[in-house]
Amino acid sequence: xxxxxxxxxxxxxxxxxxxxxxxxxxxxxxxxxxxxxxxxxxxxxxxxxxxxxxxxxxxxxxxxxxxxxxxxxxxxxxxxxxxxxxxxxxxx
Amino acid sequence: xxxxxxxxxxxxxxxxxxxxxxxxxxxxxxxxxxxxxxxxxxxxxxxxxxxxxxxxxxxxxxxxxxxxxxxxxxxxxxxxxxxxxxxxxxxxxxxxxxxxxxxxxxxxxxxxxxxxxxxxxxxxxxxxxxxxxxxxxxxxxxxxxxxxxxxxxxxxxxxxxxxxxxxxxxxxxxxxxxxxxxxxxxxxxxxxxxxxxxxxxxxxxxxxxxxxxxxx
Numbered sequence: 001x002x003x004x005x006x007x008x009x010x011x012x013x014x015x016x017x018x019x020x021x022x023x024x025x026x027x028x029x030x031x032x033x034x035x036x037x038x039x040x041x042x043x044x045x046x047x048x049x050x051x052x053x054x055x056x057x058x059x060x061x062x063x064x065x066x067x068x069x070x071x072x073x074x075x076x077x078x079x080x081x082x083x084x085x086x087x088x089x090x091x092x
Numbered sequence: 093x094x095x096x097x098x099x100x101x102x103x104x105x106x107x108x109x110x111x112x113x114x115x116x117x118x119x120x121x122x123x124x125x126x127x128x129x130x131x132x133x134x135x136x137x138x139x140x141x142x143x144x145x146x147x148x149x150x151x152x153x154x155x156x157x158x159x160x161x162x163x164x165x166x167x168x169x170x171x172x173x174x175x176x177x178x179x180x181x182x183x184x185x186x187x188x189x190x191x192x193x194x195x196x197x198x199x200x201x202x203x204x205x206x207x208x209x210x211x212x213x214x215x216x217x218x219x220x221x222x223x224x225x226x227x228x229x230x231x232x233x234x235x236x237x238x239x240x241x242x243x244x245x246x247x248x249x250x251x252x253x254x255x256x257x258x259x260x261x262x263x264x265x266x267x268x269x270x271x272x273x274x275x276x277x278x279x280x281x282x283x284x285x286x287x288x289x290x291x292x293x294x295x296x297x298x299x300x301x302x303x304x305x306x307x308x
Contacts, residue, residue: 012221017206021291025272027283043219045226052227056298059238059247060266065126072143076121076150077114083154084112 008035016046020053102166109157121150124167128174130263131279134256135178137185145181149174164277167270171278205295230305242304250300258293265290 009031016039022028023036040047108116128149132142152173160169212224230237237243251259260279264270270278276286 008218010218010220012211012219013223014204014206014208014211014221017295018204018291021287021294025287027287039219043222045223048229049227052230052301053294053298055230055234055237056247056294056301057266059243059301060251060262060294060297061269062238063244063248063251063267065130065263065267068122068125072125073118073121075147076125077118079147079151080114080117080154083151084114087112 008038011035011039013039013043013046016040016043017049020050024054024057103162105166106157106160106162109154117154120153120166120170124170125150127263127268128170131171131260132174132178134260135175135182141181141185142178145174145178148177152177165274168274168278172280175278175280205292227302228305230301243301246300246304247297250297254293254296258289258296261286261289262293262297266294 011032016036019028019032019036023033028036040050105116105120109120125146128146129142132145132149133139136142136145149170153170156173160166164172210224211221213220214222216222232240251262254262261275261281264275264278265272272283272286275281276283279286281289
């Protein structure tokens with residue numbers, strides 16, 4: 001099927017919900033994309049599921065990673081200074 | 093979302109590191125160290141070993157910075173160093189899950205991400221199988237939900253409960269906003285594998301939010 005084909009293939013709801021990340025990554029091929037869009041146009045349940053899936057992704061984006069442990073940072077900065085000293089020593 | 097590790101341009105960052113700019117190094121450590129530590133845990137059995145692997149990674153970054161060619165982003169390069177060290181270390185420890193199985197989505201049980209019991213066959217030419225009961229609307233406005241403490245609590249608990257490989261992919265893609273290509277390169281995953289892991293993780297997180305709304 002090409003993207004100009006007027007009749008997309010049937011796509012069931014369980015198939016839809018397994019393709020959401022592929023869809024959001026823009027990685028569906030033309031035929032699947034056409035079938036996906038056609039299904040969305042007539043299925044409020046999948047529209048809602050997709051909205052909730054997107055909302056989940058947005059909410060996940062607000063989960064903050066913890067800060068660097070101060071002891072770890074201090075040790076790494078010491079290692080950095082040692083490395084820098086060894087470089088300038090070697091370069092002279 | 094902030095793209096950590098790219099607050100300054102990669103080529104500028106690399107030049108500053110090579111010049112011995114401590115502030116540049118500190119910026120990179122602050123952006124990446126907590127994530128490195130988390131991912132290291134996927135490969136090695138203990139906190140102590142994970143800490144050592146991360147320490148070795150940072151030393152590897154410093155010692156390798158002159159050879160960095162800019163073919164990937166800096167953060168992808170840093171993660172590749174981590175993954176290589178962690179794999180070597182994991183094999184030596186012989187107590188860890190082999191890398192290939194930890195991140196191989198095809199070895200996960202082939203169950204659908206969404207419970208098949210939520211669907212039923214229907215007589216429709218374009219939709220042969222449909223929701224038995226479509227998902228309920230979630231209460232409140234999306235904005236209010238996004239900032240609700242209970243949303244964060246439910247999401248955090250579900251996130252921590254994900255299988256490690258799913259959790260790391262969700263962490264990099266959705267918490268930190270990495271691209272698919274970066275994650276594949278950083279963790280040495282195929283695009284398909286990465287997508288399956290991400291989708292399974294996202295589906296479980298969505299389910300956790302749904303259950304939160306069902307409880308109320």
